[in-house]
Amino acid sequence: MEQISDNIRAVGRLLKPHGVKGEMTMQVDNSALFDTDYIIVPLDGLYVPFFIEGHRGKSDNVDIVKIEDVNSDKAAQKLIGAAVYLKIDDLDEDDSYGSLEGYVIFDGDKRIGVITAIDDQTENVLLEVTGEGGTVLIPVVDEWIEDVNDADRVIKMSLPEGLVEVN
Numbered sequence: 001m002e003q004i005s006d007n008i009r010a011v012g013r014l015l016k017p018h019g020v021k022g023e024m025t026m027q028v029d030n031s032a033l034f035d036t037d038y039i040i041v042p043l044d045g046l047y048v049p050f051f052i053e054g055h056r057g058k059s060d061n062v063d064i065v066k067i068e069d070v071n072s073d074k075a076a077q078k079l080i081g082a083a084v085y086l087k088i089d090d091l092d093e094d095d096s097y098g099s100l101e102g103y104v105i106f107d108g109d110k111r112i113g114v115i116t117a118i119d120d121q122t123e124n125v126l127l128e129v130t131g132e133g134g135t136v137l138i139p140v141v142d143e144w145i146e147d148v149n150d151a152d153r154v155i156k157m158s159l160p161e162g163l164v165e166v167n
Contacts, residue, residue, distance in 0.1 A: 008040055008047065012084040017076035018064050024076050025058060026065045026084060040085040047085065105129050107159045136164050
């Protein structure tokens, strides 16, 4: 997810009109999109809020959305390809793992490495951590996370014995 300021972050993209009543298909990167009743779309250099009248799922990462005051295929055409943003405060923290890339993982006092990628395509989100011993995959388990220090970009964990060596 692209973060363009300290306040908003990209969470999807409007793809194309769906039907003739102003509905649009929208690629969605974050389920928090529908924990809020509006989206932010850049228009003519400004970030404009649009209220969501309704939505329904089409596939795993594509939804059909009805935006207030977009009532025709012609009006929807003007929004094709536009990025969709949300205020960071409105994001569901469980769905914003991508923002953890670059954080350093510690198991107790032992430095494991840096998060280089997030695999959230499966039921269990995996952190790809690259360190001196190579790359390891660490599942995100709340009980294993002891502390997250956003200022220092450090996550302290208590990993099960042998987990790092198994990878």
